Amino acid sequence: MEQRKPPLTLYLAAPRGFCAGVDRAIKIVEIALSKWGAPVYVRHEIVHNRFVVDELRAKGAIFVEDLDECPDDRPVIFSAHGVPKAVPAEARRREMIYVDATCPLVSKVHIEAERHHQAGLQLVMIGHEGHPEVLGTMGQLPPGEVILVETVEDVATIAPRDPDRLAFITQTTLSVDDTAAIVAALQSRFPTIVGPAKEDICYATTNRQAAVKAIAPSIDALLVIGAPNSSNSKRLVEVGRAEGCAYSQLVMRADQIDWRSMDGVKAVGVTAGASAPEVLVNEVIDAFRARFDVNVEIVETAQENVEFKVPRVLREPA
16 A cells, blocks of 8 residues: 655745846857857856756857866857956957856946946945856956955955945845845945945845745745855845744755655745756656655745847857
């Protein structure tokens, strides 16, 4: 006699998964491969997801960390996270074909930084040290023009050259709540600091965090599907914990789920970072269905219909 599976409700957060910037970046690589043939080089992971990168690698993309690893005679694509100004400048010097897949919302922050710099303001960037987006944004301006802060505590220790001539910008994939606290600390210490009317955190990051907050009161555990180097995915785990869901786990795929932690669990939330494809969400749902009598409930807090065009060079005939 077949053993009955224990009942379980899966609360599926919506929105989740791919955002418009990630969707555009993947299309850029695919169209470039179609237009110019393989191999096409990509500087840094196009988006932070191993499954996506492996799929593109199988189609002929070669991922490198530096432009020095690329030959002059093959196209190179810059990742969705953005690159310092020196990178496209070097590509032009070498007369390379290059395509910039920087998310337009990251490019918007680059433009803000340039505008404030031209107005004579020193920049404070709220972000995570070493993240490609932060390196790309800080690399838009000369050294010393951007001060990085990661925490409220950092705000107390920075020493700008003129406290009355400051502006702030933010990484697009931060915790909405943590960033608001850092902005408040900056405004308290530097009352004349200039900033965007709304923080630069992108719509997709904001929406995915709001969806986690909506399901958190109903769940015993939260699974975030995403990569360990994905900033927005890690923030979703933190939001889950902050909302009272002590067991919030980041997994790249279903085979990473710690099933022992699911003993006695009645309700599990599932979401995905902005660079995780829906196929991985379905894989996780199937893994639960193999072990539980699953009821799926979708909790939608927003609808997204944003779409970004690919660069003109890819829309022109070869």
